Amino acid sequence: MAIKSLLIINKSGGLVYQRDFIPSPHGKMNSNEYLILAGTLHGVVAIASQLTPKALQVSSTQNLLPLPSQATATAANAANATNTANNGSTTALGGYGDGAGSGSGSGSAANSSPSAAAAATAVAAAAAAAPEHTVPYIPSLGMAANDSKPPGRPMGSYLAPDYFSDSFISWNKSGLKSIVTNDFSIFLYQSLTGVKFVLISTQQSTSNAALHLADNLLRKVYCLYSDYVMKNPFYSADMLIRSEPFDKKLHALVANL
């Protein structure tokens, strides 16, 4: 995917950084229009988290209060089934958020082998950690090839070869994540402190893989932000970002894609 533009929005909805990487064929938007864009996105994120469908509201309350008999029954089923691939559907059906304790209790009741019970509790623990919000790590995204690395410390306070090397949890659990239109798509990454990173890219795929790719890239931008914006003593919080090293590193990151 080619990246058209990148925006950073502070926690009160103001635009603090904007950069175009590809000149738009439809004429450039002026800075006022970008400010409106940032404010609108900030508002839409708030609305989107208000709009939870009723089916999800009902199922979340059911997960909080599962019937004890049902919970142990599904746990026994999971303990009997050694095939962990099949367990995905049973964990999705049963209220499994707090099923770890009941799983170990029913393991002895079902008299199954200890290894199967351990596997069942492991699956339950994985389900409790909400895998739907985990973003898989995509290796060497936007990283320079080894031979072309400049001398010194190319990655700020991070150690080479990459900023992070594990899957991570998305903090944006109910708000807006992406918008796909006929011409381009917008991806949002939100930090726990309320800073939003917005990416406008030229691809129109609605797949979850594209979402994960954008989350990985924006997390790297967040790493750059924490290095070159937050550690700048001349930067006052929530104001415009004017930092040359941040610009340079961002261009290098996008150019490596």
Place this chain on the structure above:
Amino acid sequence: MAIYSFWIFDRHCNCIFDREWTLKADSSSGTTNSKQNEDTAKLIYGMIYSLQSISRRISSSTNSVKTISTGKYRIHLLPTTTGIWFVLFSDLKQQDLSQVLQYLYGEIYVRYVARNMLSPVDFAESTNETRGQGFRKINNRNFIRAVDRFLGPMVSQL
């Protein structure tokens, strides 16, 4: 696979049809044309309207939003040139439901509403219903039954 709700908005910013399923396990559960959903419908309309205007400003004026994803659900959108929006809420496993929306428009809406002599052409009958204050809904029994029959099997599938 799960579908949460289905909405139709007309060109006067009014919601003219809504169908929301409350239980994933039961495709006959939920509400049709509910008064309680009026506020939700306004939030949905406002959100989509502002995103449409953003996308037109960034790109060309013919550009339109296809899908909107959040952390919990995904919205699929089909705008028509007559200004009617077909909006479908689904879970995140559904990547592209544009063909489903196309069928809802071409085979169900056109058949039971547009070609129906007894159904109003425009759901705002006077000028004071054209600014989002309209209350008229699609109450055609055949239309509601056809929507339920078509979308029902998709509600409960896991």
